[in-house]
Amino acid sequence: MEHVELSAADLLLRPWREADAPAVRDALRDPDIAQWNPQGGHIDDDSALLWVRRRADWSAGDHVSMAVTAAAGGQLLGSVSLHHIHHGDASIGYWTVPTARKRGVAVRAVVRLTEWAFADLRLHRVELCHAVANSASCRVADRAGYAAEGTLRESYQYGDGRRHDEHLHARLASDR
Numbered sequence: 001m002e003h004v005e006l007s008a009a010d011l012l013l014r015p016w017r018e019a020d021a022p023a024v025r026d027a028l029r030d031p032d033i034a035q036w037n038p039q040g041g042h043i044d045d046d047s048a049l050l051w052v053r054r055r056a057d058w059s060a061g062d063h064v065s066m067a068v069t070a071a072a073g074g075q076l077l078g079s080v081s082l083h084h085i086h087h088g089d090a091s092i093g094y095w096t097v098p099t100a101r102k103r104g105v106a107v108r109a110v111v112r113l114t115e116w117a118f119a120d121l122r123l124h125r126v127e128l129c130h131a132v133a134n135s136a137s138c139r140v141a142d143r144a145g146y147a148a149e150g151t152l153r154e155s156y157q158y159g160d161g162r163r164h165d166e167h168l169h170a171r172l173a174s175d176r
């Protein structure tokens with residue numbers, strides 16, 4: 001898959017670069033990101049570099065991973081990615097750095113990448129799962145137009161090493 005950049009008002013979604021590694025290391029050590037991601041907060045310079053290199057390589061066609069940055073100034077605000085892209089389906093994931101939160105960054109990034117996925121990748125359905133205990137992520141899902149479809153029991157192991165129940169949300173290309 002070819003790299004693209006997507007604009008969304010004051011945001012620029014762009015492929016990851018090796019130069020992002022120090023900011024990624026700091027972000028992944030944030031307690032909330034460490035809790036609600038599978039890798040936890042144990043990340044050093046080498047693993048942060050590996051993280052950005054893997055996400056910058058879209059060649060397998062099974063994921064699209066983007067840095068969410070400020071269109072003016074370019075600082076890293078977050079991450080948004082489509083993964084498990086297969087036969088018209090995908091899953092979406094995201095985080096924002098603590099200083100960027102509660103300004104609508106996650107919702108704008110999720111909406112922009114989803115719209116691009118339907119229009120350009122011709123996806124049919126995108127799923128979004130979050131731990132039931134992660135109420136902020138549930139709000140992002142609702143605000144980004146991902147309808148709640150049910151609860152998955154002990155479906156995913158998060159950063160604390162425990163399996164959590166999750167809410168499944170999804171958007172279809174045919175949704176308004």
Ligand SMILES: CC(C)(COP(=O)(O)OP(=O)(O)OC[C@H]1O[C@@H](n2cnc3c(N)ncnc32)[C@H](O)[C@@H]1OP(=O)(O)O)[C@@H](O)C(=O)NCCC(=O)NCCS
Binds near residue numbers: 100101134135
């Ligand atoms: C969840 C997360 C991505 C939200 O990012 P954000 O940029 O602050 O989200 P937005 O500003 O787009 O907010 C969207 C909605 O969620 C609400 N919200 C955000 N953080 C919240 C919180 N801690 N508690 C309650 N509501 C919250 C906002 O008020 C907004 O609702 P509104 O439009 O009704 O006001 C961010 O807190 C984060 O990175 N958390 C850790 C990692 C994580 O949970 N990732 C998702 C894994 S599924």
